[in-house]
Amino acid sequence: MTDASPHWDDLRIFLALARAESLSTAGHVLKKDPATISRRMQRLEQNLGVRLFNRSPQGYLLTEPGQRLLQHADAMEQSFINAEQAVADSPDQLRGSIRIGAPDGCASFLLPQVVEQICQDNPELEVQIVSLPRIFNLSKREADMAIAVSRPQTGRLIVQPLTDYQLSIAVAKTWIAKHGEPLSLEDLKPHRFVGYIPDMIFDSELDYLSEIGINPPRLSSNSVVVQLNWARQGAGPAIVHDFALPFAPELMPVLRQEISLQRTFYLIRHVDDRQVNRLNRFARLLTEGVRAEAARLAKQVAQAYPLEP
Known part of the structure; x- marks a missing residue:
């Protein structure tokens, strides 16, 4: 690799800005000053000899060369994730941090008790539940997995029914x-x-x-x-x-x-994560837990308010 070639830290900053489309948001994610991010991207563009972003009052949008670099940077990031999981993974315990995006009804009334049980069984696991009334963008790595109320029709995603x-x-x-x-x-x-x-x-x-x-x-x-x-x-x-x-x-x-x-909740994951054993195991535990909890609560309602014959 020559001095003009991008290093991983440059690509990590590039990925954050490409996903956030904003210096301030990327700075928040990376815990870096927006001016530093701007200088690093200008230097990366100079080293590569191409413009990666179109800058406007609406934000930072990728150019065609930027889109091509994004594909390779995504692949490099996934390789790093896979390598970290291969080293840190344990056959007995889940570790590290996992972020789930979910609509607020599911996030408020199903996930807390399910995730608590998973975390009791895996004390070194950290789980973040992001409750937002919108669809999550997994391509921008807003979450490791998401729950949605309809099956997405586009994107490189793994989609499975979670529970009715x-x-x-x-x-x-x-x-x-x-x-x-x-x-x-x-x-x-x-x-x-x-x-x-x-x-x-x-x-x-x-x-x-x-x-x-x-x-x-x-x-x-x-x-x-x-x-x-x-x-x-x-x-x-x-x-x-x-x-x-x-x-x-x-x-x-x-x-x-x-x-x-x-209705049906769907569990959605990025297709590149299908090789990450830790996320596969967590998705299985989450699916089993949500189905069991939804059935338990439905039974309570049926007993409290039985339908007339």
């Missing part, structure tokens, strides 16, 4: 005391519903109210946890994950025989 789950209309018991228990969906339509902000629904699978013929909600949030807590306060009916109901005793599902929505 049900959603029901739920209202607070105080709401029922005030308005009475509804006997049909028509009984609910005049009332104020709680739901997603329509223009912030990032996946059509989340457009529950439109599916059951309800107009846009008068109380809305991009967070399912906020919606749940609104409903708990008696604000109005909401579509609630059945697996969240055991955590909200103030709520009860209604019209379960008339309205019951089924």
Whole structure:
């Protein structure tokens, strides 16, 4: 390698900037001053004799040579990851850090107890759960794996069904005391519903109210946890994950025989990670745990609110 050839540290900075498209965001990820990152990329471009980024007020976007370098830098990064795992891996224990991206309903009501059990069995493992109401970009390494409510159609990804789950209309018991228990969906339509902000629904699978013929909600949030807590306060009916109901005793599902929505969570990983044994083992434990926990909570709901024959 000549002095003009890029070293791994240069490529690591290049990768961070290519994924973040922002000096400040890349600096936060790398814990480096943005001015330092800018100088290092200018030096890398001078050494290679090409422009890697188009700089604009919108950020740093890759040029065609930058896109070509990105493919090789990604491959080098994956080789380093594989080498680290080969050295650090243990047949008995999972170690290191794993980041999972998930929608907030799953992140709040399923993952904590599942991940806690995995970590009890693997005390040297560190897990980060990132709860965001959007789709994660694994190509930009925002997470090691992600959970989504629909199967992605593009990208170099490994996708597997994680678990099916049900959603029901739920209202607070105080709401029922005030308005009475509804006997049909028509009984609910005049009332104020709680739901997603329509223009912030990032996946059509989340457009529950439109599916059951309800107009846009008068109380809305991009967070399912906020919606749940609104409903708990008696604000109005909401579509609630059945697996969240055991955590909200103030709520009860209604019209379960008339309205019951089924969805599926998918576990998504980058295709390059299929050779990383540690991530394979964690994905298997996560899948087993989420399925078991979803079934346990569904059983609780079925016992508490049995369907009439």
